[in-house]
Amino acid sequence: MRRIDISMPLFPGMPSFPGDPEFTSNRLRSISAGDPYNISGLSFGSHAGTHVDPPVHFIPGGHTTDQLDLEALNGACRVVDVDLRAPSVGPDDVARIPEDCHRVLFRTANSPRWKSSLAFFPDYVGLTPAAADALVERKVRLVGIDSLSIENDTSGHFPVHHTLLGGGTLILEGLLLGAAPAGGYTLECLPLRIRGGDGGPARAALVTP
Numbered sequence: 001m002r003r004i005d006i007s008m009p010l011f012p013g014m015p016s017f018p019g020d021p022e023f024t025s026n027r028l029r030s031i032s033a034g035d036p037y038n039i040s041g042l043s044f045g046s047h048a049g050t051h052v053d054p055p056v057h058f059i060p061g062g063h064t065t066d067q068l069d070l071e072a073l074n075g076a077c078r079v080v081d082v083d084l085r086a087p088s089v090g091p092d093d094v095a096r097i098p099e100d101c102h103r104v105l106f107r108t109a110n111s112p113r114w115k116s117s118l119a120f121f122p123d124y125v126g127l128t129p130a131a132a133d134a135l136v137e138r139k140v141r142l143v144g145i146d147s148l149s150i151e152n153d154t155s156g157h158f159p160v161h162h163t164l165l166g167g168g169t170l171i172l173e174g175l176l177l178g179a180a181p182a183g184g185y186t187l188e189c190l191p192l193r194i195r196g197g198d199g200g201p202a203r204a205a206l207v208t209p
Contacts, residue, residue, distance in 0.1 A: 003188070003205040006105075006175045008049035008118070010042075010201070015120035017148045021045035046199035052191040053150075053171035057198045058161045065197030070190070072141040072170055077103035077187040079180050079206070082125065084109045088152070089127045089145070094134040103187055104135075105144035107177040114146065115178045126152040132160040136167030142187075144172035144204075172204065180206050 008014070014023050023044040029035040046065075047053070052073065055062025078101045082093050089106050097104050108125040124147040127135075132151075135143055143150070143164065150171050151160035164171055172189060186207040191200025 002208050004180050004185075004208065005203075005205050006050070006177055006180055007203050007205070008114075008174050008176055010044065010049050014049060015118055015148065016045065016048065017120070018122075020047055023048055044201070046194065046197055046201070047148075047173070048201050050172070050174040050176075050202050050204055052189070052200040052202050053161065053165065053173065054198065054200065055165045055170075058158060058165050062165065065191055065194045065200035068170065068191065068200070072103075073172075073189040073191070074187060075103060077101070077105060077142070077144075077185055077206070079105045079107055079177060079182050079185060081182040082106055082108040084112070086125065088125055089131050091128070091130045091134040094131050094138065097138065097140070102140060103142040103144075104140055105172070105175060105177060105180075105187070106146070107180065107182065108146055110146040111176070111178045114176055120148065122152075124148070124152055126150055127160050129159045129163060132163040132167075132169075135169055136163060140169050142170045142172060144175050146175045146177045148174050172202070175204065184209065 010023050026041045028041050029039045054065050056064045082089050110124050127150050189202050189204040191202040
């Protein structure tokens with residue numbers, strides 16, 4: 001077995017969704033300055049880098065980050081390749097998921113772009129509302145994608161988030177899947193246990209068979 005780290009590193013200047021807080025790190029104690037140890041103060045948004053969207057992100061009264069079922073976030077999963085020419089993930093892509101698959105990660109044209117530069121790009125690939133409907137109908141527990149948001153919605157209504165989170169499907173965003181070929185894996189994902197959190201930055205890895 002080996003683990004493939006599919007998490008985005010946190011660092012000053014890292015990509016962030018427009019309007020989200022930027023990541024900052026300030027060294028508060030430094031050995032080089034004569035202190036006995038190093039320690040830093042960190043500041044970042046609840047949806048920084050690789051992160052889990054809990055229901056409360058869009059659903060009033062929904063579960064918060066610390067209330068998530070870790071079983072939904074960990075276990076057998078499938079990485080599915082989406083045509084690199086496709087502008088979005090559609091229901092046809094969902095149809096290629098095995099019937100017994102409860103966790104799916106979509107690897108799109110976003111992945112090669114992240115490999116060349118960790119800078120935000122607004123024309124990222126996301127899910128269509130029809131794909132979200134199909135995932136909920138299939139009772140998929142977790143869907144992940146290689147973009148900072150699972151949908152590229154310009155209306156401001158966020159139908160994909162509402163459908164998935166309202167239908168019982170958790171969302172994992174900000175994945176780096178360039179080193180994870182399509183196929184079956186075991187997903188390991190633990191978001192920070194933020195009490196009342198509307199998002200959970202996470203370390204995620206795929207374990208090969």
